[in-house]
Amino acid sequence: MVLTPISRLAFRPVVEGREHVPPDGPLILAANHLSFLDSFIIPLMTPRRVAFLAKAEYFTGTGLKGRLTRSLLTGLDAIPVQRGGHRTAQESLELALDVLQHGGAFGIHPEGSRSRDGRLYRGRTGVAWLALASGAPVVPVAVLGTDRIQPVGARLPRPGRITVRFGAPLRFEQPPGISVGRARRQVTDDIMAAIQHLSGQQPAEAFNDLALTP
Numbered sequence: 053m054v055l056t057p058i059s060r061l062a063f064r065p066v067v068e069g070r071e072h073v074p075p076d077g078p079l080i081l082a083a084n085h086l087s088f089l090d091s092f093i094i095p096l097m098t099p100r101r102v103a104f105l106a107k108a109e110y111f112t113g114t115g116l117k118g119r120l121t122r123s124l125l126t127g128l129d130a131i132p133v134q135r136g137g138h139r140t141a142q143e144s145l146e147l148a149l150d151v152l153q154h155g156g157a158f159g160i161h162p163e164g165s166r167s168r169d170g171r172l173y174r175g176r177t178g179v180a181w182l183a184l185a186s187g188a189p190v191v192p193v194a195v196l197g198t199d200r201i202q203p204v205g206a207r208l209p210r211p212g213r214i215t216v217r218f219g220a221p222l223r224f225e226q227p228p229g230i231s232v233g234r235a236r237r238q239v240t241d242d243i244m245a246a247i248q249h250l251s252g253q254q255p256a257e258a259f260n261d262l263a264l265t266p
Contacts, residue, residue, distance in 0.1 A: 064212075064213045064214075065093070065097055065213070065214050065215070065216060066213070066214070066215045066216070067097050067215075067216050067217075067218075068215065068216070068217045068218065069217055069218035069219060069220075070098075070099055070218060072191055072218045072219060072220050072221060073098055073099055073100065073191055073218055074189065074191075074221065075099070075100060076100070076155065077155055077188075078152040078153070078155055078156065078157075078186055078187075078188035078189075079100075079152075079156075079157040079158070079188055079189060079191060079221075080152070080157075080158055080159075080160060080179065080182055080183055080186075080188050080189070080190045080191070081094060081098065081102060081157060081158070081159040081160070081190075081191050081193050081218075082159075082160055082161075082162055082175075082179050082190050082191070082192055082193065082243050082247060083159060083160070083161055083192075083193035083194070083195055083247065084161070084163065084167070084172055084193070084194055084195060084247050084251050084253065085161035085163050085164075085165065085166050085167060085195075086166060086167055086170065086195065086196075086198050086199035087166060087195075087198035087199050087201065087202045087203065087204070088166070088202055088204075089198040089201060089202045089209055089214075090161065090166075090195050090198055091104045091106065091130070091159065091161075092124065093195060093198060093214060093216065094159050094193060094195065094216065095129070095159065097216045098157070098159075098218075100157055101129055101156070101157065102129070102157045102158070102159045103129040103130065103131055103148075103151050103156060103157065103158050103159065104129075104130050104131070104158070104159045104160075105130070105131050105133050105144050105147070105148065105160070106130040106131065106132060106133070107132070107133070131147055131148075131151075133147065141178065144178075145178050145181055145182060148160065148182055149182060149185055149186055152182065152186040152188045153186065158182070159193075160178070160179050160182070162175030162176055162178070162179040162240060162243060162244060162247075163175060163176070163260050164176050164259070164260055165260050165261070166204055166260075167199075167253075167256075167260060168204055169256075170199060170253065170254075171253055171254045171255065171256040172244065172247065172248050172251060172253035172254065172255050172256060173256045173258060173259055173260035174240075174241075174244065174255075174256065174257065174258060174259050174260075175240040175241070175243060175244040176240070176259070177233075177236040177237060177239075177240045179239075179240055179243055180224070180235070180236035180237070180238075180239035180240040180243070181236060183222075183224045183239055183243075184224060184225070184226055184235065184236065184239065187223075187225075189221035189222065189223050190221065190222045190223075190224070190243055191218055191219060191220075191221050191222075192218075192219040192222065192243060192246035192247045192249075192250055193216065193217065193218055193219070193247070193250070194215075194216070194217040194219075194247055194250035194251035194252075194253075195214065195215070195216055195217075195251075196214065196215040196216075196217075196251060197212060197213055197214035197215055198214055200212055201214065217250045217251070219246050219247075219249070219250050222242065222243065222246060224239045224242075
């Protein structure tokens with residue numbers, strides 16, 4: 053893909069733990085979220101194709117920026133979804149599950165939206181729903197430096213250095229004797245702890261406000 057050499061030139065990425073990414077089969081990549089760039093950088097630095105969910109508005113923009121964003125997302129196998137409401141969230145997870153059931157890799161940011169202060173917020177349990185429903189391994193991912201290259205609100209990225217760290221795959225099953233809801237919370241917390249170990253971010257001990265970061 054032509055974007056890969058361009059991104060290497062612009063961002064001088066350091067990629068660690070690439071050997072932890074299984075070359076085939078269903079896979080969930082669960083990553084922290086510091087910048088709009090994250091969902092572009094992870095597929096470009098992962099040694100296999102990765103699908104992400106992306107807001108439907110990104111596919112309908114006008115002008116040069118709108119056409120460029122739409123082309124980039126389409127080339128990266130992004131899946132357009134509407135945001136808002138429990139039903140919409142569940143439909144998004146079902147789209148992701150379909151990717152996994154067809155042996156694909158799917159990337160997700162369990163925090164739900166970008167961190168505005170650099171801390172790692174609590175994960176939302178959709179990632180656990182996917183892991184338990186699909187049986188797919190979860191590779192934790194830490195992306196560092198994208199918040200300096202394109203902070204929240206910045207129109208365009210600037211050159212800089214980023215780091216992408218892949219952790220060892222995690223596998224989960226529904227634990228016996230506890231409720232489904234509690235199991236999803238436990239699995240999500242385990243995934244977030246693995247991401248925090250890779251990123252070194254300060255845990256926020258709270259959920260990110262989805263209304264703050266589009």
